[in-house]
Amino acid sequence: MLRVADPTEAGKRQQQSNRRLTRQLWWFVVGAFAFGWALVPLYDVLCSVTGYGSKKELLVAAHAAERVDVNRVVTVEFLSTVPTVGTWEFAPEQSEIRVHPGQLYEATFRAKNLIAQPVTAQAVPSIAPNEATQYFRKTDCFCFTPQHFEANQERELKVRFFVDPALPRNMDRVTLGYAMFDVPQNKVAVLN
Amino acid sequence: MSASHTHDTHAAGHDDHGPMKGWRRWLFATNHKDIGSMYLIFSLAMFLTGGAMAMVIRAELLKPGMQFIDPGFFNSMTTVHALLMVFGAVMPAFTGLANWMIPLQVGAPDMALPRMNNFSFWLLPFAFTLLILTLFVPGGAPAGGWTLYPPLVLQTGDAFPMAVFAVHLMGASSIMGAINVIVTIMNMRAPGMTLLKMPLFVWTWLITAYLLIAVMPVLAGAVTMLLTDHYFGTSFFNAAGGGDPVMFQHIFWFFGHPEVYIMILPAFGVVSEIIPTFSRKPLFGYDAMVYATASIAFLSFIVWAHHMFTTGMPLVGEMFFMLSTMLIAIPTGVKVFNWTATMWKGSLSFETPMLFSLSFLFLFTIGGFSGLMLAMAPVDFQYHDTYFVVAHFHYVLVPGAVFSIMAATYYWLPKWTGNMYNEKLGKLHFWLSTIFVNVLFFPQHFLGLAGMPRRIPDYSTQFADWNFVSSIGGFCFGLTQLLFVYNIISCVRGGVKASDKVWDSASPHGLEWTLSSPPPYHSFEVPPEVK
């Protein structure tokens, strides 16, 4: 341990430079920690830039279609999931609709709160295949806002959408799925 | 940290008289050798504990159907086994080796920050006590896998905050250990030891230490977000509140992939010391080895999403991560080539450390090849989350990282203790380990290709035969490790005296061999001159 404890000039200099480097390295660690948290906004930015899984793109129709492509038929399938078993019934009323790109359609889901307490639910949409996401436009959707349910209440939930005529030719089938989550009482969903 | 520095002088003043008496020597240890020994002993204890859990896993999988334990406990076993092995066995073992060997190899009297060294070690027993205690709290230990994916991990019972806090402590410990390594290497080298004269073990550890301080804080951030999602109503990973569980995977693997290199780069360093010694030739392509290590470390930051091919990434993402992952095979190939070329026309001898290094060379390479298969995005859709992945990472981690630790132990144990270990027993340990590690893990490739999912306690009967073989290999491998423990204990207690060079016939290079065996309590009181 001699050089660490060295009372001579050289020893002191050594200790000083150890201290300086250690301090720098701790700053590096702080930076790495901050970077870890910075990944969160970065992730959102990346998603909205690429349009993949972007919440905005999913939720708000960018513009109305100019024309309806009556020569083309695309099948839109509907799916529902409930992550917490036993508290919800949630299912689409129709398993699929065949649509013309550009034309506005409405689909209905039915949800029932199975517990004897009022709850607020938030449906989170996802679209498959991923590449179809940017061509699937919802003009109105129950997923845009949290939905309130009284105890044991059953309700219809509506979504209005059209498929962008620019949907690549090789896609003739798009799946729209929703997962229904309980929103903690004290929190308003930040989806929109 | 300035407080610890003012104390360093003080502590060092006392140390001049040699070790303190009794338990104080260990609790207040600031000597790099004492701390190194504690790390190594701790790591061995965790290796045996984690190993016992692996035996439970293999017992349950011996036959199809549920045999001994319930599925929840099975999942806890796989989760805690992995956390213990990664953070408790492999990483502390390398830190222990770093503590012992780096000052000896760079000609320093001790580690640069002895007080912090003490602290970083003593965090570990707390961290792992906490982790092991989770097995006994209501709701059981974490069971969602070592990758801690939400939302599954958020279903952990009372153990959840304990596990998160344990991860924080492990992280803090490795960060401090890494800072210590960097400061020692950058500031404490003997006069004349330029960076490109440093032994490769020192080089690989320097790079590993930088990886550690870059990614351990990211893991700490990720588990903190889990904690706030669970208790403080945030929605980082909660879809209902606008978060995204897939984002956790990105953050986790941004840590996770460099982490796997944290566990293998020091192993590269170890075999780069041992193979030249027993080939009686200098290492082939020293500079290339250094640059290859650095490029592997750099690339390890841009490949993380190869763990996430099936999450629905865009095609360009799949392509990018596939190609960047395959790129790592190039510097890795350089290394394998250089080790082989080192042996070319060398006059080889096969002492236990050399045997383990050779086994490392072959079996790690098998793991690298299965890694390349997994790196192909389209086929990974089939292999992902099957036993093929389990086989892959066990090949790189067990006959890879763990064998290198065993090789290092046999190589330097006589230096540390002044006694030779029992060579016959060492060879027996080697042969049994090498045979059974293959019996244990090779069949898992077949199981994975046939479609057996990982992390399941029961399986369809078509997988029965290879699981049986794998379990038998597992039990035998586990028992074999008792030979290792016995050999170490008897070597510490006594035995034939080792010379200063230990491997006289090979006349190894490096400053550590210029000291007595065991080295004096304070090594290199006068800095050696390196030419």
Ligand code: HEM
């Ligand atoms: C040639 C270099 C390597 C390549 C190309 C590679 C590639 C991969 C890929 C693509 C996966 C993901 C498989 C999947 O989940 O479907 C994977 C998993 C894994 N690899 Fe590697 N790997 C390499 C080396 C290593 C090394 C050196 C280590 C550790 C020492 C390692 C440890 C792991 C671990 C622990 C996992 C599984 C993580 C988990 O899901 O629990 N790999 N590897």
Ligand SMILES: [Cu+2]
């Ligand atoms: Cu990886």
